[in-house]
Amino acid sequence: MTAPAPAQDALAREVRQWLARNWDPNLSLAEWRERLADAGWGQPTWPTEYYGRGLNAEQALVVQAEFARIGAVGPATAGPRGLAAATLLEHGSDAQKKRYLRGITTGRDAWCQLFSEPGSGSDLAGATTRADWDGARWIVNGQKVWNTSAHHADYGILVARTDWNLPKHQGLSYFLIRMKQPGVEVRPLKQMNGHASFNEVFFTDAVVEADDLVGKPGQGWQVALTTLSHERAGFTSIRGAEKLRHGDQRIYREYAREIEIANEPYTWYPQRAGRIDMLLDRARESGAIEDPVARQEIAGAIALQRCLGWFGARGLAKGPAGSIAKLAASRVARAGNRAHTIVSGIDALFEGPDSPRDGIVGEILLSTPATSIAGGTDEVQKNIIAERILELPREPRFDDGPFKDVPRN
Amino acid sequence: MEFRFNDEQAQLRDVVARFCRDKAPSSAVRRVMATDTGHDHDAWRQMGAELGLIALHVPEDMGGLGFGAVELGIVMEELGRSLLPVPYLSSVLATSALAEIEDAAVREPLMAALVSGSKLATLVLDSTNGHPVSGELVAQDDRLTGSVRAVLDGHRADLLLVVVRAPHAPTLFAVDAASSGLTKRPLQVMDRTRRFAGFRFEQVPAARLGTLDDAQVERIYDTALVALANEMAGGAQALLEATVAYTRTRVQFGRTIGSFQAIKHRLADLLVDVELAKVAGYQAAAALAAGEDVSANASLAKFVTADAYMGAAREAIQLHGGIGFTWEHDTHLWYRRAKSSEVFLGTPAWHRERMIREMTA
Numbered sequence: 183m184t185a186p187a188p189a190q191d192a193l194a195r196e197v198r199q200w201l202a203r204n205w206d207p208n209l210s211l212a213e214w215r216e217r218l219a220d221a222g223w224g225q226p227t228w229p230t231e232y233y234g235r236g237l238n239a240e241q242a243l244v245v246q247a248e249f250a251r252i253g254a255v256g257p258a259t260a261g262p263r264g265l266a267a268a269t270l271l272e273h274g275s276d277a278q279k280k281r282y283l284r285g286i287t288t289g290r291d292a293w294c295q296l297f298s299e300p301g302s303g304s305d306l307a308g309a310t311t312r313a314d315w316d317g318a319r320w321i322v323n324g325q326k327v328w329n330t331s332a333h334h335a336d337y338g339i340l341v342a343r344t345d346w347n348l349p350k351h352q353g354l355s356y357f358l359i360r361m362k363q364p365g366v367e368v369r370p371l372k373q374m375n376g377h378a379s380f381n382e383v384f385f386t387d388a389v390v391e392a393d394d395l396v397g398k399p400g401q402g403w404q405v406a407l408t409t410l411s412h413e414r415a416g417f418t419s420i421r422g423a424e425k426l427r428h429g430d431q432r433i434y435r436e437y438a439r440e441i442e443i444a445n446e447p448y449t450w451y452p453q454r455a456g457r458i459d460m461l462l463d464r465a466r467e468s469g470a471i472e473d474p475v476a477r478q479e480i481a482g483a484i485a486l487q488r489c490l491g492w493f494g495a496r497g498l499a500k501g502p503a504g505s506i507a508k509l510a511a512s513r514v515a516r517a518g519n520r521a522h523t524i525v526s527g528i529d530a531l532f533e534g535p536d537s538p539r540d541g542i543v544g545e546i547l548l549s550t551p552a553t554s555i556a557g558g559t560d561e562v563q564k565n566i567i568a569e570r571i572l573e574l575p576r577e578p579r580f581d582d583g584p585f586k587d588v589p590r591n
Numbered sequence: 592m593e594f595r596f597n598d599e600q601a602q603l604r605d606v607v608a609r610f611c612r613d614k615a616p617s618s619a620v621r622r623v624m625a626t627d628t629g630h631d632h633d634a635w636r637q638m639g640a641e642l643g644l645i646a647l648h649v650p651e652d653m654g655g656l657g658f659g660a661v662e663l664g665i666v667m668e669e670l671g672r673s674l675l676p677v678p679y680l681s682s683v684l685a686t687s688a689l690a691e692i693e694d695a696a697v698r699e700p701l702m703a704a705l706v707s708g709s710k711l712a713t714l715v716l717d718s719t720n721g722h723p724v725s726g727e728l729v730a731q732d733d734r735l736t737g738s739v740r741a742v743l744d745g746h747r748a749d750l751l752l753v754v755v756r757a758p759h760a761p762t763l764f765a766v767d768a769a770s771s772g773l774t775k776r777p778l779q780v781m782d783r784t785r786r787f788a789g790f791r792f793e794q795v796p797a798a799r800l801g802t803l804d805d806a807q808v809e810r811i812y813d814t815a816l817v818a819l820a821n822e823m824a825g826g827a828q829a830l831l832e833a834t835v836a837y838t839r840t841r842v843q844f845g846r847t848i849g850s851f852q853a854i855k856h857r858l859a860d861l862l863v864d865v866e867l868a869k870v871a872g873y874q875a876a877a878a879l880a881a882g883e884d885v886s887a888n889a890s891l892a893k894f895v896t897a898d899a900y901m902g903a904a905r906e907a908i909q910l911h912g913g914i915g916f917t918w919e920h921d922t923h924l925w926y927r928r929a930k931s932s933e934v935f936l937g938t939p940a941w942h943r944e945r946m947i948r949e950m951t952a
């Protein structure tokens with residue numbers, strides 16, 4: 183499981199030397215991330231020709247540990263940029279990787295995921311947003327919805343229908359679309375927790391350049407599956423929970439602002455994951471630590487969270503097993519909600535300033551329901567596990583044949 | 592980073608898996624279950640003499656093979672995928688306790704007898720929660736008095752190891768099962784593949800092997816918890832597989848029942864339970880092997896795997912329908928093992944509490 187220690191030591195030394203020469207908290211965030219992209223240390227697992235170092239996941243941990251040791255800021259992680267990167271690395275052309283991966287890792291470009299539609303969420307392959315070839319470019323018309331961070335995004339990964347005569351999964355194509363153009367309108371949607379980090383997005387003759395098609399026309403479904411499997415596996419760790427080292431140098435101020443603005447959902451993503459990390463402290467605070475029932479609930483929630491973390495850390499959340507992680511994350515969120523309610527008692531009545539911890543407790547209770555929906559619902563994950571891991575029979579289908587004839591909303 | 596067991600560990604798993612498949616088909620388990628001892632003596636002899644499993648985790652300088660908790664976990668998981676009735680867990684308990692004794696002159700003769708399989712020993716645990724320090728016995732002038740509700744494999748053990756506070760430090764004693772003053776009562780256990788006996792001690796002479804510190808006592812307990820947790824993860828996995836296989840073949844309403852979404856979703860949930868249980872067992876074993884403070888995660892592994900195993904047993908019966916509630920079908924044998932394992936060494940609720948106690952200590 184572990185690489186020979188000397189090789190790891192040499193790697194750690196190399197990173198340390200590079201950091202000693204390059205890390206400077208008085209740089210701007212942008213300047214620093216350009217250095218990271220040039221040297222490849224920000225994305226150790228990416229290929230060397232695309233701003234990475236070509237290392238394996240285990241070596242990447244060594245690199246990250248060196249960064250963490252001195253509080254060096256890492257690459258940009260906000261929003262669905264990681265999903266765009268993972269998909270491009272697997273399916274993108276050389277030109278696409280060169281053009282987009284740098285801006286993804288430096289934080290210059292923000293990304294969003296344009297998959298769900300009013301008429302097709304779980305049934306992603308039922309998308310009716312269309313992209314038509316006008317001889318030189320793709321022209322996009324239709325509507326997407328629930329698109330996190332679309333209001334900050336420079337680019338979107340887009341699934342759209344390019345052929346209506348083929349069966350539904352075969353008529354889709356996968357695009358990279360510029361968000362800041364006249365044909366794209368983004369309207370924020372207010373969520374049940376009061377935040378507005380997702381949006382609806384309208385396309386009216388929006389333009390996608392010819393070389394922003396990922397894969398071939400009609401391969402959209404295969405490419406999208408790559409995005410989805412990375413999305414599910416991502417639920418093994420809690421976005422936004424990374425502790426940033428507070429210094430008052432320029433780079434830390436800019437980093438905090440990045441998290442505050444571009445990473446808007448990250449202010450509540452830790453809450454949506456159930457904030458298991460807060461349970462014991464909260465229980466001491468409220469006195470529930472003496473309550474045997476509360477202790478039982480807390481233990482159950484912590485255990486789930488740890489098992490999910492170990493499942494991820496052992497690299498088990500790959501392919502269809504990402505759905506195991508996604509389902510486990512829903513359980514963690516629900517267990518966190520229940521335990522925080524028991525721990526808080528009457529205080530669980532409130533939100534905002536009247537709720538404990540400056541509103542965080544209220545936000546937990548109002549955010550956890552997102553976990554079992556976002557990134558594919560629990561029911562969809564169970565179908566995936568049953569059919570692809572347990573090899574049980576597939577659901578009966580009523581959507582064969584040319585897509586134009588398939589019943590839909 | 593994908594976790595992999597190394598080649599040697601994978602080989603060990605294969606060997607034990609094959610052995611269990613050969614030795615523990617349902618017919619064999621049921622035959623042994625009906626005997627007085629409830630142990631497959633032949634299989635037990637082979638596990639010691641041929642496979643070296645009794646000595647597996649015993650340090651090399653004590654005559655063992657020197658493997659650690661990870662390998663022990665692998666053996667337990669594979670044993671748990673079968674119902675092979677052998678006194679492996681009691682043997683692990685006894686040898687683990689004995690290994691904590693520093694004085695080689697005291698330890699060696701006993702260890703040699705246990706590792707060679709010539710003697711069977713068990714560790715007397717407190718009946719309420721399986722903790723190694725017995726609250727049921729008192730020692731006075733190296734004589735033990737009290738009564739113990741349930742001792743694992745006590746019906747057959749030649750030697751009982753007991754940890755008693757005597758009077759302050761936990762002290763390990765050895766008691767010959769044939770001693771005068773010791774009354775044994777084999778119990779009618781729910782899980783007939785794992786036997787227990789009750790004992791009454793009246794001034795029973797005991798050999799004082801040495802004192803243990805609290806950390807040593809906890810290590811014995813944690814070793815037992817992690818071993819049983821891995822066994823339970825294996826059992827849950829076996830039940831899941833058997834149930835999935837059944838739902839793929841049983842037809843109702845003109846289709847296999849495994850094609851109904853209600854059933855697919857229950858099995859998917861069960862798979863999540865089982866996968867998280869396995870990881871809990873592996874992680875606790877790895878931490879134990881690395882010498883980390885593992886008590887919170889050992890308790891975690893115990894209750895996570897127990898809940899998964901009981902859940903799997905319940906689902907297995909439910910998804911088999913009427914046949915699942917018959918004596919003839921094997922499902923109840925697993926249900927019984929799951930129930931026995933859920934309770935032995937402390938209930939899930941007890942271990943949730945222990946975990947929080949450890950985390951807030």
Ligand SMILES: Cc1cc2nc3c(=O)[nH]c(=O)nc-3n(C[C@H](O)[C@H](O)[C@H](O)COP(=O)(O)OP(=O)(O)OC[C@H]3O[C@@H](n4cnc5c(N)ncnc54)[C@H](O)[C@@H]3O)c2cc1C
Nearest residue numbers: 295296297298303304328329330552555556557558559561
């Ligand atoms: C916080 C949040 C952030 C999101 N961010 C994004 C984003 O950035 N980009 C994006 O494209 N989308 C995003 N989504 C959308 C999300 O992916 C969809 O909401 C989700 O896939 C469900 O689709 P739907 O809302 O249309 O519900 P539906 O698909 O209509 O589902 C309704 C109910 O029916 C059940 N159901 C549907 N099909 C089946 C089936 N085959 N078997 C059993 N039950 C079924 C579902 O489980 C659900 O309970 C986000 C959602 C949330 C909540």
